Amino acid sequence: MEKERKKKQDVRFRIANREALIGVALAVFNFIWWFAFAYGLGDRTPEDYSYVFGLPSWFFYSCVLGFIIMALLVIFVVKVWFVEVPFDEEEGERT
Numbered sequence: 001m002e003k004e005r006k007k008k009q010d011v012r013f014r015i016a017n018r019e020a021l022i023g024v025a026l027a028v029f030n031f032i033w034w035f036a037f038a039y040g041l042g043d044r045t046p047e048d049y050s051y052v053f054g055l056p057s058w059f060f061y062s063c064v065l066g067f068i069i070m071a072l073l074v075i076f077v078v079k080v081w082f083v084e085v086p087f088d089e090e091e092g093e094r095t
């Protein structure tokens with residue numbers, strides 16, 4: 001009985017760890033995206049900036065487009081890779 005309960009808990013912890021790693025990977029991707037566009041395109045003088053929708057291109061790509069892409073990625077990841085895990089114990093396992 002104890003082995004079965006540990007086995008079930010291990011599955012839930014394994015799922016939680018996998019989903020946490022996916023969340024960390026998304027955060028790292030977001031930072032790399034932001035940093036690359038903000039400092040990659042923003043290292044010129046303001047006179048040399050190109051503009052997208054009236055915003056400097058470095059700001060548009062790092063903040064505006066980055067937010068949209070991250071929102072879509074999070075929605076995709078949650079719908080495809082995340083699974084629902086029950087947090088309560090089953091009644092047969094309670095002692």
